[in-house]
Amino acid sequence: MTSKPAPSATPHLSRARDGLRALSGVALTIAAICALPMIAVLIAALSGGTETVQHLIDTVLGRYTVTTLLLVLLVSAGTFSIGVGAAWLVTMTRFPGAKVLEIALVLPLAFPAYVLAYAYTHVLDHPGVVQATLRDVTGWGPRDYWFPEIRSLGGAAAMLVLVLYPYVYLLARAAFLQQSGTTFLAARALGSSAWAAFFKVSLPLARPAIAGGVLLAVMETIADFGTVAYFGVQTFATGIYTSWFSLFDRAAAAQLALCLLSFALLLAMLERAQRGKAKYHDPSRRTQSAPPSELKGVQAAAAIVLCGVPVLFGAVLPVVILVTMGMESEQNLFSPRYLGFMRNSVTLAGVAAVLTVLAAISVGFFRRLRPGRLSQGAAYVARLGYAVPGGVIAVGLLVPFAAFDNALDAWMRATFDISTGLLITGSIWLLVLAYLVRFLAAALGAYEGGQAMVHANMDAAARSLGQTPLGTLRRVHLPILAPSLLTALLIVFVDVMKELPATLIMRPFNYDTLAVQAYRLASDERLNGAAVPSLVIVAMGLLPVILICRQVGRQR
Numbered sequence: 001m002t003s004k005p006a007p008s009a010t011p012h013l014s015r016a017r018d019g020l021r022a023l024s025g026v027a028l029t030i031a032a033i034c035a036l037p038m039i040a041v042l043i044a045a046l047s048g049g050t051e052t053v054q055h056l057i058d059t060v061l062g063r064y065t066v067t068t069l070l071l072v073l074l075v076s077a078g079t080f081s082i083g084v085g086a087a088w089l090v091t092m093t094r095f096p097g098a099k100v101l102e103i104a105l106v107l108p109l110a111f112p113a114y115v116l117a118y119a120y121t122h123v124l125d126h127p128g129v130v131q132a133t134l135r136d137v138t139g140w141g142p143r144d145y146w147f148p149e150i151r152s153l154g155g156a157a158a159m160l161v162l163v164l165y166p167y168v169y170l171l172a173r174a175a176f177l178q179q180s181g182t183t184f185l186a187a188r189a190l191g192s193s194a195w196a197a198f199f200k201v202s203l204p205l206a207r208p209a210i211a212g213g214v215l216l217a218v219m220e221t222i223a224d225f226g227t228v229a230y231f232g233v234q235t236f237a238t239g240i241y242t243s244w245f246s247l248f249d250r251a252a253a254a255q256l257a258l259c260l261l262s263f264a265l266l267l268a269m270l271e272r273a274q275r276g277k278a279k280y281h282d283p284s285r286r287t288q289s290a291p292p293s294e295l296k297g298v299q300a301a302a303a304i305v306l307c308g309v310p311v312l313f314g315a316v317l318p319v320v321i322l323v324t325m326g327m328e329s330e331q332n333l334f335s336p337r338y339l340g341f342m343r344n345s346v347t348l349a350g351v352a353a354v355l356t357v358l359a360a361i362s363v364g365f366f367r368r369l370r371p372g373r374l375s376q377g378a379a380y381v382a383r384l385g386y387a388v389p390g391g392v393i394a395v396g397l398l399v400p401f402a403a404f405d406n407a408l409d410a411w412m413r414a415t416f417d418i419s420t421g422l423l424i425t426g427s428i429w430l431l432v433l434a435y436l437v438r439f440l441a442a443a444l445g446a447y448e449g450g451q452a453m454v455h456a457n458m459d460a461a462a463r464s465l466g467q468t469p470l471g472t473l474r475r476v477h478l479p480i481l482a483p484s485l486l487t488a489l490l491i492v493f494v495d496v497m498k499e500l501p502a503t504l505i506m507r508p509f510n511y512d513t514l515a516v517q518a519y520r521l522a523s524d525e526r527l528n529g530a531a532v533p534s535l536v537i538v539a540m541g542l543l544p545v546i547l548i549c550r551q552v553g554r555q556r
């Protein structure tokens with residue numbers, strides 16, 4: 001009697017293999033899309049010819065380089081000083097209001113730098129209330145006194161410092177909280193003062209985290225367009241936009257983008273190296289917390305001022321100024337025109353956030369299922385977008401897709417005598433793709449942070465119960481990761497709401513967002529009108545910041 005082959009799990013294994021192949025294909029496609037802008041910028045820059053390179057060297061390259069580097073140095077120094085100083089004071093000392101300030105210090109993260117630029121220009125510029133009051137009180141004329149120029153390199157650096165120092169503050173505070181207090185107490189027992197122990201012990205131990213925060217602030221600085229463009233500061237970011245739209249020189253724009261891309265990737269490698277060395281504040285080695293010092297009198301007052309000034313100038317005053325400006329403007333937030341701006345902004349941000357989080361799930365789950373060089377390489381390439389400015393991504397996507405559209409149109413004309421026009425270039429979907437490349441790293445970081453809570457035994461148990469990998473993702477991982485995914489969704493949503501350079505370059509014709517409207521009104525010196533869309537952007541930005549503030553409050 002011949003035995004029939006026992007029913008096997010072949011259909012189940014086949015479905016599992018098909019699911020893995022599909023997941024691998026999606027993850028690798030996402031990584032290829034993230035790499036496309038960088039490859040396209042490189043090819044376009046190299047095909048631009050030496051004449052364009054020589055023209056850039058003779059005219060603007062030196063100025064753009066010096067200005068960008070000066071801006072980076074100023075922002076680095078400012079974010080380091082404020083972020084580290086505030087983190088040390090609220091973590092290692094006690095003074096009146098410390099509990100409130102340790103959370104309030106995160107609030108400026110909700111503000112785009114260009115919104116602060118509009119607010120402070122309205123107040124500090126020559127016709128503003130500060131200089132007008134000064135002239136009224138003193139009787140001086142316009143040329144009888146000196147006042148710092150807000151529309152300058154220093155002014156742009158100040159705006160960026162005020163909104164970017166929370167990156168350094170959050171990482172430095174986490175590092176100080178995780179440090180063992182034994183070494184600090186030993187330094188104090190050996191006769192070192194609190195300040196000496198801070199500089200000799202605590203600061204070196206927190207160096208990797210602090211360096212990572214400063215590098216994040218620097219990458220946001222080189223990516224900024226709205227602030228430097230409004231202040232007339234000529235950096236690589238403004239040069240790319242000018243070359244593309246004002247001079248219609250695509251080769252020059254690509255070569256400037258390549259310069260900025262090279263600098264950004266260098267910073268990304270530095271940040272990765274610093275993160276790899278961040279072993280000095282491992283929480284598993286924490287044995288005893290250093291007791292916080294009680295500050296009184298002048299010291300307490302100084303601490304309140306040092307921690308309160310960034311909050312005052314980075315969050316409180318801008319809101320007051322913007323509300324006042326908005327009330328004086330003739331902009332109606334509930335008019336059909338403004339409702340259209342909000343609809344466009346929310347649509348773009350919502351679609352981009354959902355697709356970006358889905359992309360992060362695909363790349364992150366592929367790396368978990370198939371750990372190896374291929375999946376790790378895909379995750380690494382997917383993360384590179386956070387180091388690439390929006391203007392560079394825009395140029396990198398427009399160049400290949402414009403070439404594709406033109407080639408398709410030429411073929412259709414020659415073959416069928418039909419013009420297809422630009423099918424992809426100038427579409428909403430290409431703009432959403434730029435957002436995905438730009439902000440996928442943020443979503444991937446939130447997803448992988450939550451994925452650490454899913455033990456490998458859960459995967460094994462699900463597989464033993466007959467679940468395919470995709471079934472395990474749907475029924476086990478996603479319910480556990482829901483809070484992390486919601487955080488990622490909100491972060492990407494707000495980042496898209498604030499993103500300006502990619503939106504300006506790639507948006508469809510007559511498809512404006514709140515960020516574009518604010519920039520356009522400010523460029524026309526209609527600052528009161530620019531305050532209205534700016535306030536909506538800030539209100540949206542408070543959503544993820546509130547989540548961060550709640551997390552900060554729980555870390556004590």
